[in-house]
Amino acid sequence: MPARALTTARLRRAFRRETVGVDVEAVLDLVGAVLKWLGLAFLFPAAIALWYGESPWPFVVSAAVTSGFGWTLEQATAGKERVAPREGFLVVALVWLAVPVFGALPYVLSGEAQLANAVNAYFESVSGFTATGATILVDIESLPRGLAMWRQFTQWLGGMGIVILAIAILPRLRVGGRQLLQSELPGPTETERLSTSIRETARRLWFLYVGLTAALIALLWGYGVAGLDEEMTLFDAVAHAFTTVAIGGFSPRERSIEPFSPLTQWTIVVFIVVAGVNFLRLYRAIVQREPRTIARDEEFRLYLLLLGLGSFALLVELLANGRFAGEEALRHAVFQAVSIMTTTGFATADYTEWGALAAVTIVGLMFFGASAGSTGGSVKVVRHLLIGRLLRRELDQTVHPEIVLPVRLNGHPVDERTLRAVLAFVLIYVGLFAIGALGLVLESFRVTGEVTPFEAIAAAAATLGNVGPAMGFAGPFGSYEPFSAVSKLIMCALMWMGRVEIIPVVVLFTKAYWRA
Amino acid sequence: MKVVIIGAGQVGSTVVEALHDEHDVTVVDLESSRLNALSYRFDVSTVEGNGASRRVLQEAGVSEAGLLIACTSRDEPNLIAAMLAKKLAPQVRTVVRTTDIEYLEVWHERQLDVDLLVSSELETAHAVSRIIGVPAARQTDVFADGQVQIVEFEVETGAGDGVVGIPLREARIPADSKVASIIRGEQMIVPRGDASIEPGDRVIIIGSPRAARAWSEIMARERKRVDDVVVYGAGRIGVAVARLLLEQSIRVRLIEANRERAREVAELLPNARVFNATGLEPDFLERERIGNARAAIFAMRDDAKNHYAATLAKLHGVTFTIAVVHDAVSMEVFERAGIDVAINPRQVTAEELVRFAHDPRTRQVAMLEGDRYEILDITVRGESSLVDVPFRELPMTGALIGAIVRDGTAIFPHGDDVLMPGDRVIIFTESARVAEVERTL
Numbered sequence: 001m002p003a004r005a006l007t008t009a010r011l012r013r014a015f016r017r018e019t020v021g022v023d024v025e026a027v028l029d030l031v032g033a034v035l036k037w038l039g040l041a042f043l044f045p046a047a048i049a050l051w052y053g054e055s056p057w058p059f060v061v062s063a064a065v066t067s068g069f070g071w072t073l074e075q076a077t078a079g080k081e082r083v084a085p086r087e088g089f090l091v092v093a094l095v096w097l098a099v100p101v102f103g104a105l106p107y108v109l110s111g112e113a114q115l116a117n118a119v120n121a122y123f124e125s126v127s128g129f130t131a132t133g134a135t136i137l138v139d140i141e142s143l144p145r146g147l148a149m150w151r152q153f154t155q156w157l158g159g160m161g162i163v164i165l166a167i168a169i170l171p172r173l174r175v176g177g178r179q180l181l182q183s184e185l186p187g188p189t190e191t192e193r194l195s196t197s198i199r200e201t202a203r204r205l206w207f208l209y210v211g212l213t214a215a216l217i218a219l220l221w222g223y224g225v226a227g228l229d230e231e232m233t234l235f236d237a238v239a240h241a242f243t244t245v246a247i248g249g250f251s252p253r254e255r256s257i258e259p260f261s262p263l264t265q266w267t268i269v270v271f272i273v274v275a276g277v278n279f280l281r282l283y284r285a286i287v288q289r290e291p292r293t294i295a296r297d298e299e300f301r302l303y304l305l306l307l308g309l310g311s312f313a314l315l316v317e318l319l320a321n322g323r324f325a326g327e328e329a330l331r332h333a334v335f336q337a338v339s340i341m342t343t344t345g346f347a348t349a350d351y352t353e354w355g356a357l358a359a360v361t362i363v364g365l366m367f368f369g370a371s372a373g374s375t376g377g378s379v380k381v382v383r384h385l386l387i388g389r390l391l392r393r394e395l396d397q398t399v400h401p402e403i404v405l406p407v408r409l410n411g412h413p414v415d416e417r418t419l420r421a422v423l424a425f426v427l428i429y430v431g432l433f434a435i436g437a438l439g440l441v442l443e444s445f446r447v448t449g450e451v452t453p454f455e456a457i458a459a460a461a462a463t464l465g466n467v468g469p470a471m472g473f474a475g476p477f478g479s480y481e482p483f484s485a486v487s488k489l490i491m492c493a494l495m496w497m498g499r500v501e502i503i504p505v506v507v508l509f510t511k512a513y514w515r516a
Numbered sequence: 517m518k519v520v521i522i523g524a525g526q527v528g529s530t531v532v533e534a535l536h537d538e539h540d541v542t543v544v545d546l547e548s549s550r551l552n553a554l555s556y557r558f559d560v561s562t563v564e565g566n567g568a569s570r571r572v573l574q575e576a577g578v579s580e581a582g583l584l585i586a587c588t589s590r591d592e593p594n595l596i597a598a599m600l601a602k603k604l605a606p607q608v609r610t611v612v613r614t615t616d617i618e619y620l621e622v623w624h625e626r627q628l629d630v631d632l633l634v635s636s637e638l639e640t641a642h643a644v645s646r647i648i649g650v651p652a653a654r655q656t657d658v659f660a661d662g663q664v665q666i667v668e669f670e671v672e673t674g675a676g677d678g679v680v681g682i683p684l685r686e687a688r689i690p691a692d693s694k695v696a697s698i699i700r701g702e703q704m705i706v707p708r709g710d711a712s713i714e715p716g717d718r719v720i721i722i723g724s725p726r727a728a729r730a731w732s733e734i735m736a737r738e739r740k741r742v743d744d745v746v747v748y749g750a751g752r753i754g755v756a757v758a759r760l761l762l763e764q765s766i767r768v769r770l771i772e773a774n775r776e777r778a779r780e781v782a783e784l785l786p787n788a789r790v791f792n793a794t795g796l797e798p799d800f801l802e803r804e805r806i807g808n809a810r811a812a813i814f815a816m817r818d819d820a821k822n823h824y825a826a827t828l829a830k831l832h833g834v835t836f837t838i839a840v841v842h843d844a845v846s847m848e849v850f851e852r853a854g855i856d857v858a859i860n861p862r863q864v865t866a867e868e869l870v871r872f873a874h875d876p877r878t879r880q881v882a883m884l885e886g887d888r889y890e891i892l893d894i895t896v897r898g899e900s901s902l903v904d905v906p907f908r909e910l911p912m913t914g915a916l917i918g919a920i921v922r923d924g925t926a927i928f929p930h931g932d933d934v935l936m937p938g939d940r941v942i943i944f945t946e947s948a949r950v951a952e953v954e955r956t957l
Contacts (some may be wrong), residue, residue, distance in 0.1 A: 403789060411786070
């Protein structure tokens with residue numbers, strides 16, 4: 001095997017240069033390992049395809065290519081026992097960039113016309129793995145079942161986090177996983193552990209995630225069997241449970257959750273709210289039976305309050321317009337507010353047809369997000385909470401310059417470094433959003449000029465926040481298809497950065513990161 | 517009685533001064549110069565060495581001693597000396613000085629085998645709190661693993677529905693609690709059935725923790741808002757004072773010059789307003805309206821600085837100033853300079869340490885109202901004349917049995933209950949009667 005040895009030697013020489021302070025080789029090795037195992041994921045849609053009498057080949061080939069590539073990469077590089085904090089950023093950033101590339105293979109290989117274009121396929125795949133829920137599909141229901149389920153499944157895999165899954169199952173990540181968990185499980189404060197080993201923590205998180213999914217599948221399918229929801233089939237139950245618990249938002253239905261019964265819609269709302277809670281706290285509350293730790297959590301309280309306020313604003317709009325009344329108005333208001341704020345992206349009604357108050361409320365809600373440590377995206381409630389307290393302290397200190405006021409979260413002082421990081425995160429987030437919106441507007445001028453500024457703003461917010469549906473043609477029952485290829489790539493970048501909480505990507509663009 | 521004292525610093529010297537007349541005192545210290553000074557002034561024997569060493573303790577004659585007082589400025593050697601002494605001579609009673617409130621908590625839960633633990637910081641804080649005019653209101657102590665609680669309340673006008681102003685036998689007193697005493701001015705009223713609690717009184721309650729909460733709900737009504745207090749210096753004493761005042765819902769502002777310490781204390785005491793300032797800049801005093809504070813406490817490390825800051829605060833309008841004194845000489849200087857009260861923590865601590873000269877069966881005591889009343893925890897002897905007498909036939913004197921601990925469980929006695937040998941009783945009594953109570957039981 002002289003050829004392989006040569007490649008290896010060349011790679012080593014390239015990456016082992018003294019001037020680079022990051023062990024790129026070890027990072028690639030790890031990414032290879034993740035991809036190698038990702039191949040297994042394709043077997044699920046392959047089985048679905050077989051069951052419905054469709055061709056499993058697109059999935060089987062994707063599985064072979066992915067695992068083969070992963071295996072080769074792993075062989076060609078030398079791994080390391082521990083992943084240092086610095087390498088963690090690169091691993092997370094690369095995994096979330098590379099996984100959707102391979103996840104897009106079935107879309108291209110299936111010969112489905114809507115997804116034949118490589119950019120479209122990649123967009124759909126990124127939107128899937130990042131649990132965003134933005135789609136370029138115009139006619140979703142014409143998709144083969146296997147492919148439709150793959151879309152749902154990518155969101156489920158990405159929701160809890162591929163890296164966390166890797167920590168849970170890959171034996172080699174037994175020691176170095178902590179840094180990875182830290183950079184993937186979103187949230188500003190130090191990740192608490194559920195167990196003394198980080199690996200056990202990752203396992204417990206996945207256990208809870210699978211448990212919630214199974215519960216929702218059982219409930220929804222039960223509604224179908226019991227005749228409580230005429231539309232609900234086992235396929236729908238599984239498909240929607242995947243993307244509910246993942247706070248994803250993909251649906252194999254053209255009109256999302258609208259066709260289902262009110263009972264199903266309320267059930268899904270409840271599960272979204274639950275999935276939007278910090279999973280570490282959720283585990284304590286549900287599995288360890290200490291519900292008080294959640295009830296007293298300040299982030300949880302603000303999360304519920306914000307959901308309530310958002311719902312109320314939408315309800316006022318709906319009642320004022322006379323569009324809906326009674327339970328229906330309440331249901332649509334609550335569903336849309338919960339779905340958008342937690343960054344899910346399901347819909348039971350087309351909010352793009354509602355009034356200005358609804359439009360502004362919905363785009364505003366996109367900036368809140370769910371709780372830290374949940375499967376949701378965007379800024380996250382706890383950051384808003386901390387920034388609010390930071391501002392209050394700033395005001396207090398203008399009157400009393402000498403006063404010393406630690407910012408507290410759940411009674412515990414938060415250190416100043418963390419506060420600075422929160423502030424930096426929000427500033428970068430807003431900056432990226434602005435740049436993204438500007439990019440979309442400029443690109444639309446270059447091509448057709450059909451994107452309005454508000455639509456550009458909404459699309460940037462919806463993709464950076466991993467929400468999914470935006471405004472105008474990209475609304476909940478619409479499609480991102482009309483955007484140009486460049487616009488789609490801009491949004492892929494936004495979804496990617498949004499999912500890994502920006503910092504792991506942004507640090508890669510600093511000199512200090514690479515310096516030895 | 518033979519008494520061994522570990523530590524010949526300021527606290528140790530004060531203790532020696534108080535005890536050398538009546539007792540046979542041996543002092544242990546690492547420094548011979550201190551020992552020489554002491555033996556020159558008083559008739560005491562001295563041992564040079566580490567008090568936490570077994571050999572030194574034996575040399576000091578701990579095996580014949582009745583009392584060991586460990587009062588060096590360091591907690592752990594004090595504790596080790598006390599524990600070793602207990603092992604060497606089980607009859608010896610140990611009194612330990614500590615600076616750490618956590619040790620105090622552990623001791624209250626009976627996890628430390630020490631007969632009395634005294635914290636300089638806490639004693640000083642109590643002294644300050646008494647002076648400010650919210651004397652130990654709501655001072656609480658727990659006994660018998662937290663099953664019995666002693667609480668002292670100040671009865672305010674308008675508070676105490678169903679309890680105040682009516683004879684006690686008709687008052688709606690929470691279950692599992694007893695009125696141990698009613699203090700009216702300088703006088704103590706024995707709480708017979710026909711006595712009543714009146715506004716302005718202070719009452720001492722013995723009862724279960726639940727009953728104590730019920731009482732505080734009854735008495736807390738319409739508690740008037742006390743103005744704010746400024747504490748200069750967030751050292752250990754300053755923090756202890758601030759904490760005690762905050763517990764009494766008084767607004768506290770702390771001034772600390774050290775940036776890190778200020779931050780640390782701000783994290784520790786969420787309800788205090790902590791300022792990172794020296795407290796000596798007129799601008800700061802003006803801006804924060806320090807002059808409007810009801811009282812200012814000067815607990816900085818340096819007596820001269822306290823002196824200056826107090827004078828400056830007076831100029832800015834603070835009417836009541838209390839200074840913590842570190843050097844005995846400063847006491848006079850301060851009072852001459854017009855500082856209203858000067859407190860010497862070492863003096864306060866020494867007094868507290870000396871108070872412990874009781875019967876060996878007494879396990880734990882608490883003081884109320886300064887030193888006028890005490891709570892005792894005594895085991896009943898078989899030959900006591902009170903054994904097997906129903907409670908309703910017990911004579912009503914100044915002492916009152918608040919609770920009995922039998923087989924580890926607290927009982928709040930009613931008329932038909934009797935005392936049994938081996939019972940631990942929690943007794944409230946005037947300090948003057950302690951010896952009498954111990955004799956009777």
